[in-house]
Amino acid sequence: MRVRLAPSPTGTLHIGTARTAVFNWLFAKRHGGQFLLRIEDTDRERSKPEFTANILEGLQWLGLQWDGEPVIQSQRIAEHRAAIQQLLDSGKAYRCYATEAELTEMRERQAAKNRAPRYDNRHRDLSPEQEQAFIAEGRQATVRFRIDDDATITWTDLVRGAMRWSGADLGGDMVIARRAPADQIGDPLYNLVVVVDDAAMAVTHVIRGEDHIANTAKQLLLYQALGLPVPEFAHTPLILNKEGKKLSKRDGVTSVSDFRQQGYTAEALANYMTLLGWSPPEGMGERFNLPEAAAVFDFDRVNKAGARFDWDKLNWLNSQVLHERGPAALLRELTPLWGAEGWPADGQGSSADPAWQLQLCELIGPSLTLLADGVEQARPFFERPELQADALQQLESPGARPALQALLERLPEGPLSADQAQALLGEAVTAAGVKKGVLMKTLRAALLGSLQGPDLLTTWLLLQPSGEARGRIARSL
Ligand code: GLU
Numbered sequence: 001m002r003v004r005l006a007p008s009p010t011g012t013l014h015i016g017t018a019r020t021a022v023f024n025w026l027f028a029k030r031h032g033g034q035f036l037l038r039i040e041d042t043d044r045e046r047s048k049p050e051f052t053a054n055i056l057e058g059l060q061w062l063g064l065q066w067d068g069e070p071v072i073q074s075q076r077i078a079e080h081r082a083a084i085q086q087l088l089d090s091g092k093a094y095r096c097y098a099t100e101a102e103l104t105e106m107r108e109r110q111a112a113k114n115r116a117p118r119y120d121n122r123h124r125d126l127s128p129e130q131e132q133a134f135i136a137e138g139r140q141a142t143v144r145f146r147i148d149d150d151a152t153i154t155w156t157d158l159v160r161g162a163m164r165w166s167g168a169d170l171g172g173d174m175v176i177a178r179r180a181p182a183d184q185i186g187d188p189l190y191n192l193v194v195v196v197d198d199a200a201m202a203v204t205h206v207i208r209g210e211d212h213i214a215n216t217a218k219q220l221l222l223y224q225a226l227g228l229p230v231p232e233f234a235h236t237p238l239i240l241n242k243e244g245k246k247l248s249k250r251d252g253v254t255s256v257s258d259f260r261q262q263g264y265t266a267e268a269l270a271n272y273m274t275l276l277g278w279s280p281p282e283g284m285g286e287r288f289n290l291p292e293a294a295a296v297f298d299f300d301r302v303n304k305a306g307a308r309f310d311w312d313k314l315n316w317l318n319s320q321v322l323h324e325r326g327p328a329a330l331l332r333e334l335t336p337l338w339g340a341e342g343w344p345a346d347g348q349g350s351s352a353d354p355a356w357q358l359q360l361c362e363l364i365g366p367s368l369t370l371l372a373d374g375v376e377q378a379r380p381f382f383e384r385p386e387l388q389a390d391a392l393q394q395l396e397s398p399g400a401r402p403a404l405q406a407l408l409e410r411l412p413e414g415p416l417s418a419d420q421a422q423a424l425l426g427e428a429v430t431a432a433g434v435k436k437g438v439l440m441k442t443l444r445a446a447l448l449g450s451l452q453g454p455d456l457l458t459t460w461l462l463l464q465p466s467g468e469a470r471g472r473i474a475r476s477l
Pocket residue numbers: 005006007008040194207208212
């Protein structure tokens with residue numbers, strides 16, 4: 001079993017392509033097959049090496065390692081041309097001299113009659129004299145592959161079951177090579193190239209998005225005409241936005257690198273993409289890793305209907321993944337993000353101490369949804385926060401400042417244990433004659449500048465060794 005992903009490097013790795021990659025990878029792993037990669041870079045104007053780099057990096061980041069070296073489509077043009085020549089020689093393809101202006105006029109006439117655009121096969125049976133006349137006019141030619149209107153194309157799709165297409169619905173004879181002087185063969189086009197390459201790579205299962213279904217009908221005719229073995233096909237459902245429309249650039253974040261930048265983890269994104277169109281078997285739950293999914297993956301659990309993108313579910317999975325990370329792993333991922341904020345400043349103080357950073361990760365880890373939240377939630381530990389309105393109000397309330405004052409008077413230098421801190425709170429409360437709750441709330445206002453935030457005692461213990469707790473209490477009095 002050999003499957004392939006065939007991305008075009010005309011943009012960054014799109015979530016739809018990545019999901020196709022996931023299904024290919026899962027199917028290959030399930031059946032001990034090979035997952036191959038082919039870079040379809042034949043659109044010379046739009047293909048860019050940085051997009052190829054982005055695609056390779058995105059796949060690797062997601063854990064979708066391919067087998068062997070990627071095949072570079074543009075290096076195989078000689079083979080593509082040879083296949084076109086074979087079709088010309090056998091009369092299954094011919095040169096079409098229609099100009100762009102003639103074809104536009106033809107389509108406009110069809111549109112005026114409310115007909116779908118299709119090539120009217122006008123140059124299918126030119127005589128040698130007619131061809132010579134067009135060439136003498138200086139016309140260039142495309143190469144078109146004959147499609148019989150009364151052909152019926154059928155296949156059994158692994159997702160969609162029995163498929164049936166009529167040759168009449170394929171838009172007339174299909175261009176397989178771009179316009180070029182009539183003694184040459186112009187740039188070979190997608191449908192032809194894909195068939196030649198899939199056959200050369202001995203691909204047994206073509207797994208791709210359902211937007212390629214009509215192409216599959218055309219490609220099946222090409223397999224036949226070229227006498228090549230026909231693979232199986234699986235067309236996966238499209239990814240839809242909230243409105244039920246195909247997810248597009250207008251929906252904002254659509255490329256894997258965007259998700260990564262936003263703070264999604266590879267595990268959560270890969271997990272979520274698996275759920276986009278595939279239902280795990282009963283009892284498996286929705287949080288799993290790729291190898292776990294591969295152990296049970298099959299196309300009978302892939303839905304035909306489009307898969308709606310559900311941000312809440314992705315966020316939930318991401319928070320699950322972050323919670324499963326131990327503080328050490330979290331710290332490794334947060335260190336560069338913290339560094340970008342300039343933290344810890346100058347390597348000074350306890351905030352530069354790895355053990356201190358680990359404790360901070362332990363504190364904030366359970367409340368992270370995105371990795372980026374680990375920056376915002378760590379901010380008050382690296383930068384002294386302003387006193388917000390709710391904090392100021394708390395500081396003004398009866399007994400608040402006296403209680404804080406009593407605590408400050410008893411506060412030693414250097415680190416504290418939790419027991420020592422509890423004892424100090426008790427002494428301060430007794431001395432100031434307030435309820436413990438008053439001091440707790442006021443201390444939170446002083447330390448975090450707000451009444452919101454993580455566990456108070458841990459926060460205090462983290463801010464204590466550097467003297468920052470003392471500083472924040474003092475400025476609140
Ligand atoms: N380059 C095509 C695409 O990106 C490949 C489609 C296919 O898998 O055949 O859509």
